[in-house]
Amino acid sequence: MKHDIEGGRSLSIRVRSLAITCLRALDNWIFGEIDAFAGVLGWEIDRSRPFTRRYRSPxxxxxxxxxxxxxxxxxxxxxxxxxxxxxxxxxxxxxxxxxxxx
Ligand SMILES: [Zn+2]
Incomplete structure (x- = not known):
């Protein structure tokens, strides 16, 4: 019984980890080119929230x-x-x- 509970948690952690990895990949795919352009210009990039960016020129x-x-x-x-x-x-x-x- 204990093994089943730990197995369920482990599966839950794996699913969450996979979901987070997929969301980060999607976020990077959406903003990757814009972030690179902002980096070339020397702008500051605030990535504090997923799927949200704030760009600021110093x-x-x-x-x-x-x-x-x-x-x-x-x-x-x-x-x-x-x-x-x-x-x-x-x-x-x-x-x-x-x-x-x-
Ligand atoms: Zn004035």
Missing amino acids: QFDALQRCGLCRGAGWTGRDDHVCGLCGGDGRIARLNAGASREK
Whole structure:
């Protein structure tokens, strides 16, 4: 009797393992080419959930929200284009060591 219970668990574990392996293979088949392209571009890939990807360029780390227009791209009631960011709503971060080196 004990042998049957252990055999059932073993079969259950094998079926789950096979299902997980198949799902991972399907996930890699679906996203493999896109992941490779993102890798070539140097993008970060978040694979925290199966069949879901989040791609992010690390170049966005060099940007921050414009403090003058608060990211809107315009200022004032007449919707003037922000003079600091030029309407992008983002500005480049200053490199802390750059001003000292020059
Ligand atoms: Zn601005």
